[in-house]
Amino acid sequence: xxxxxxxxxxxxxxxFLNVAIYRLPRGESxxxxxxxxxxxxxxxxxxxxxxxxxxxxxxxRCRHCGAPISRRYPVVExxxxxxxxxxxxxxxxxxxLPFNLVFLALLITVSATDLEHRIIPNAAVATAFVxxxxxxxxxxxxxxxxxxxxxxxxxGFTLAVHLLRPDGLGLGDVKLAxxxxxxxxxxxxxxxxxxxxxLGALVGVGLVVTRRKTFRDYLAFGPFLAAGSVLTLFFGxxxxxxxxxx
Ligand SMILES: [Zn+2]
Numbered sequence: 001x002x003x004x005x006x007x008x009x010x011x012x013x014x015x016f017l018n019v020a021i022y023r024l025p026r027g028e029s030x031x032x033x034x035x036x037x038x039x040x041x042x043x044x045x046x047x048x049x050x051x052x053x054x055x056x057x058x059x060x061r062c063r064h065c066g067a068p069i070s071r072r073y074p075v076v077e078x079x080x081x082x083x084x085x086x087x088x089x090x091x092x093x094x095x096x097l098p099f100n101l102v103f104l105a106l107l108i109t110v111s112a113t114d115l116e117h118r119i120i121p122n123a124a125v126a127t128a129f130v131x132x133x134x135x136x137x138x139x140x141x142x143x144x145x146x147x148x149x150x151x152x153x154x155x156g157f158t159l160a161v162h163l164l165r166p167d168g169l170g171l172g173d174v175k176l177a178x179x180x181x182x183x184x185x186x187x188x189x190x191x192x193x194x195x196x197x198x199l200g201a202l203v204g205v206g207l208v209v210t211r212r213k214t215f216r217d218y219l220a221f222g223p224f225l226a227a228g229s230v231l232t233l234f235f236g237x238x239x240x241x242x243x244x245x246x
Contacts, residue, residue: 006088007081013105014080015051018073021112024121039067051077072112080108083230090234095139100233102131103183107226110176114222120172125179132182142185150181150189157193173221180229188236195239196221196228 020030022038035044042064048054055074062069083104091097106128110120136144155178162169181189200221207213232239 002093003085003088007085010081010084011051011077013084013101014077014108015049015073017080017105017109017112018076020109020121020124021072021076021116024109024123025113025117025119030123037062037064037067040065072116076108076112080105083108086234094141095135096141099132099135099139099141100183102128102135103179103229103233106176106179107229110172111223111226114172114220118218118220120170120176120222122172122175125172125175128179129182132179136182146185146187147182150184150186151178152181153186154178154181154189154193167218169221173225176222176225180225184229184232184236188232188240191236191239191243192228192232193225194228195231196224199227200224 016030019035023030033043035049036042037044039062042062048058048063052074055069058069060069060071061067084101087100087104088097091100106124109124113119113121113124135141136147155174158169158174158177162171162174177193180192183189184192200219203224204213204219207217207219213219
């Protein structure tokens with residue numbers, strides 16, 4: 001029952017994240033004006049705002065002008081629902097649940113904007129910092145000192161990399177890494193960061209070997225930071241045991 005409610009919450013949040021993913025890189029407000037079709041500008045009625053269902057009922061098209069709706073909409077909604085459900089199964093009804101739901105919402109948002117626009121919006125990271133920071137101090141899902149050191153360690157390390165190789169790692173990545181420190185703490189945060197770099201290098205080399213990219217091509221790093229974070233969030237203790245054991 002609670003699992004169903006949390007999944008439903010994920011669908012609704014995912015539909016809001018879609019608005020943020022579309023508007024933030026364009027410098028638009030996420031609250032005003034109300035949702036409208038990006039092709040014809042027709043305002044969307046309440047029945048067109050139901051996550052997933054409206055996409056399926058309308059066959060993936062705007063009901064006013066027939067323009068195709070990006071498949072990103074149902075994908076983000078489904079991923080959000082699955083992520084929220086997994087988070088509840090992992091953390092149960094604890095202080096860590098809302099804290100990590102905020103983190104997952106941030107990771108989904110910046111992965112999508114980085115893939116689509118090569119942008120990690122400041123507003124998304126700042127919102128997560130404010131909500132996460134408030135939850136951290138109010139409910140203590142992890143030691144605030146560990147979170148503070150996490151922000152400094154991950155932000156500082158990636159900032160140093162950015163200063164050495166500005167084209168390899170953007171400032172958006174630095175801010176996202178600092179947020180990872182806040183939500184994971186410095187210990188797991190560093191695990192997540194190095195896991196992200198490992199995954200990025202692996203995929204980068206894979207793309208070069210299969211000749212889909214050259215070493216000069218830019219690879220959005222945000223989704224890798226998100227992947228490393230999610231793996232660490234759900235399997236952190238096992239990963240640490242693996243490192244310590246090996
Ligand atoms: Zn339309």
